[in-house]
Amino acid sequence: MNVAESPAATNPYDRTFARLCEDGNSYEDAVLRVTEDYLDGKPRLNGKRKITKAERDLAFWLSDVVQSIPAEHWRMATLALALSHYFAQERVANPALLADLSRGASDVICHAVRRSGLVLQQHSPRRTELDLLAATSNEIAELCRVLDIFDLAHRERRSSLEIGKAMLANLSPFELLVYASLYAFEHLVPHRFGVISAQKAEGTPTEQEAWEAINDLLHWKLETVPEAALRLSETEIGASLAEHLSPFLFPSPMGRSPRHDLRSAFEQLLLSQVELNSFISRSADAFSYDDGIRFERRGRQLEIEEADPAARCDWNRDGHKLNRLHGYWFFRGLEEFVALGLADKPMGRPENQEANRLAYIQALRTQLRLMEVYGVDSPVTAESGAKVALFPALLSLELMSAHFQRDFLMAYAGHLADSGHCIAALNRLAMEGLADGLQNRLPLTWSDRETKIANIVGWTVSAEFPQGNPRAAAAILDFWTTDLHAMGKRLRDRTAGLQPEFCERPILKQGQTLIQLPWVVGLQNNSTAAINNLRRLGARRGETGVETRRIEERVGLLFEQRGFRVALNWHPRDEDAMNAGEIDLICARDDIVIVMEVKSTYLRRSQRDAWLHATTTLRKAGQQLRKKVAAVRAALVQPSELGALLGIDAASSEPAIHGLIVDTSIECDHQQFGGYLKVSVEEVLIALRDERHLLRDLPDGLAGDDSGPNTARPAEQASTTSSLYPEGFDAAGFLSVIRRGAVWDDVPD
Structure with a gap:
């Protein structure tokens, strides 16, 4: 549909603009207000009917207000973001707008x-x-040539992947995991445990890259196999192992030959x-979202130049901060222990x-982080609807990890060091x-649900249940379980969701079989697993x-302990509200x-x-905070209930009012949104507790050996043990610490 077909009289964005x-x-x-409505997914309803995203796209891009915007205005951040949404949708075209921009603001189009x-x-x-625009703009023509190179590279990689998938099309999901496990024990486990014979070869994926790839391949397999293949019986497990695993581990001249062809095909x-994945994350996504670099074309090749x-540095440093936070919470867990x-x-x-002991400390670590940063409390709800006691669930996963580390991974690493060969x-x-x-020490393990409950029920022993609580054990299993049959159905049906x-x-x-991968459970970051289980998937x-x-x-309680007066979830009066909300x-x-x-x-x-x-x-947080700061300022310029609550006398002096966006995530740390600084909850927490000395790298011995936890006191390991407030704590000092990012002084760039 083109601009001429726009029903302007009924267009919601034109009505809002006129009002x-x-x-x-x-x-x-x-x-800007109209554009922000569009970006925020408004309007959401037409009467009682929900408005779809496609309908909003159509209404906005065919509105009179969009046609009236001068080309130079599209350089504004809000309009530039909206223009990127135009190029991300497929339903509506506005060639007149693009033609106008291409004549005087082609860089705006390229950025969008x-x-x-x-x-x-x-x-x-x-x-x-x-x-079509390339004929009128050299900049857009060059962008098209760059996109052509990306497109060819993307199609080549997709084609190579599809060829590889065709070679393994007949494998079941369980059989795919067999070959994934053989790969993991050959390449991932030795590297993590520092086995000398397992030096990382050129081109070998990192552990994280391999995990992400295996996860993607499992999703492919779940989406494409017949539904019957997602039901797994003991007979089917036995048949799969007899063909795909036993010939490798237990070779026999009378038995089947190992499927070296499939093992090699899986690795490829x-x-x-x-x-x-690397092309998408390091090239395509970098092209799209990384302002630190630019892609320069050299003939038919693209070269990355630092811009x-x-x-x-900021992106890399955020990663270093996250690593230090893992150490901080470990030391907090140790102190709690x-x-x-x-x-x-x-x-x-x-x-x-x-x-x-290490498992208990790490469960305490994750519990403290979930409680203090994410507000999680016990019990929590599993996807099945079962209520799960938080700490036993966290401890159970840590104990599973300890079991797989000790009885599988470390034992295997020792045998590998002796033999020099992964199969041996x-x-x-x-x-x-x-x-x-008759313990299962294969590269992947399985059991029925009742057996697994019996195996972990001892981890639920309490004064009330001295023999353990089978119902609690079942709820813990549900909390950590992915139903592959249900996931396969969602993938096949293209059901929206994570x-x-x-x-x-x-x-x-x-089916009724529970599969565990020792190389996953024994090596993963259980804190991240718990957070994303609850906050991403849940x-x-x-x-x-x-x-x-x-x-x-x-x-708020931490601020109170530092002498602040605190108002929680305050609602301004209607005349002061400015649509600020709570x-x-x-x-x-x-x-x-x-x-x-x-x-x-x-x-x-x-x-x-x-x-x-x-x-x-x-x-959105920046927009909301702008209104909220204004509402607070309006309430405090005169005697008010809020002023009394905060101990502020409007007649004496006008207080300095500052806004902060406080987010549980570390991404975009210390950036400005709507003119307000964004910091993490953890930075605020550490600054208020004055615990920079706990913000250290994790000690050796947490994984990969049997030395147990390094129980040295964190302050003994820290290089920065001095207070963030050498002259004493006050509000100005706290704000200075936050604005300077002083909590992170020891974190490398």
Whole structure:
């Protein structure tokens, strides 16, 4: 549909624009407000009917207000972001707008195309529009040539991947996991445990790259196999092992030959998936979302040049901050472990005590982080609807990890060091398991649900249940379980929603069979798994609203302990509201007022996800905070209930009012949104507790050996033990610490 077909009289954006102008807003402000409505997914309803995104796209891009915007205005951040949405959608075309922009603002088009992700969606009609514009703009013509190179590279990698998939099309999901496990024990486990013979070869994927690729391949397999293949019986397991695993581990001249062809094909397929993923994350997403670099064309090749070293440094430093936070929470867990009087108490059999203590400390670490940063409290709800006690669930996963590390991974690493060959080491590991009461020590394990409950029920022992609680054990299993049959159905039906990664819910259910991968459960970051289980996959749980309130309450309590007066969830009067809505947290001390907008999300990995977070949640937070700061200022210029609550006398002096966006995620740290600084909840927490000395790298011995936890006091390991407030704490000093990022002084760039 073209502009001429637009029903302007009924266009919701034109109506909003007219109303804003009638209310006295300037043309520019009215345009920005209308555009922000579009970006925020408004309007949402037409009467009682929900308006679809496609309908909003159509209405906005064919509105009279959009046609009236001068070309130079599209350089404004809000309009530039909207233009990237134009290139990301396919339904509506506005060639007149693009033609106008191409004559005087072709750089605006090029920037919007980058941000739109069109580089990976070149079948879109928007790509055809660009080709037509190339005749009138050298800059757009060059962009099209760059996109052509990306398109060819993308198609080549997709083609290579599809060829590899065809070679493994007949494998079941379980059989795919067999070959994934053989690969992991050959390449991933030795590298993690520092086996000398396993030096990382050139081109070998990193552990994270391999995990992501295997996860993608599992999703492919779940989506494409017949539904019957997602039901797994003992007979089918036996047949799969007899063909795909036993010939490798237990070769026999009378038995089947090992399927070296399939093992080699799997490795090549994994490398193809890694290559595609790497192309997307390091090239296509970097082209779209990384302002620190630019792609320069040299003939038919693209070369990356650094454009903004500071931007690249910020992204890398956020990753270093996240690593340090893992150390911070470990040390907090260690201190809690000592405070509970558990350091000298026996935990299990003597040979397992150090591993059990470490598991307990790490469960405390994750519980503290979930409670203080994410507002999680016990019980939580599993996807099945079962209520799960939080700490036993966390401890159970840590104990599973300890079991797989000790009895599988470390034992295997020792055998590999002795034999120098992964298959020989796996054979010895399996034979040891058989000799030890017919234990399964294969590269992947499985059991029925009732057996698994019986195996872990001892981890639920309490005063009330001295023999353990089978119902609690079942709920714990549900909490950490991914139902592969249900996931396969969602993938086949193209059901919208997030799909679990196997490190987030690492017990894989096929029919009545529960599968575990020792190389996942034994190596994964269980803190990240728990956070994303609850906050990414479980974002629609009934508890999430209450959890956000708890974040505000617990941060507010820390401010109170530092002498601030605190107002939680304050609602301004109608005449002062300015559409501000509820204000999460207001803290006052020393004639300084801090207004906080609190956001709770999950841990991200990609630049694309970080950019989406910045342009949705954090952008909106900046808009909201602007209104909230204004509402607080209006309430405090005269005697008011809020002033009394905060201990502010309007007659004496006007306090300095500052806004902060406080987010559970580390992405976009110390960036400005709507003129307000965004910081993490954890930075605020550490600054208020004055615990920079705990923000250290994790100690050696947490994984990969049997030395147990390094129990040296964190302050003994820290290089920065001095207080953040050498002259004493006050509100101005706190704000200075936050603005300077002093908490992170020891974190490398």
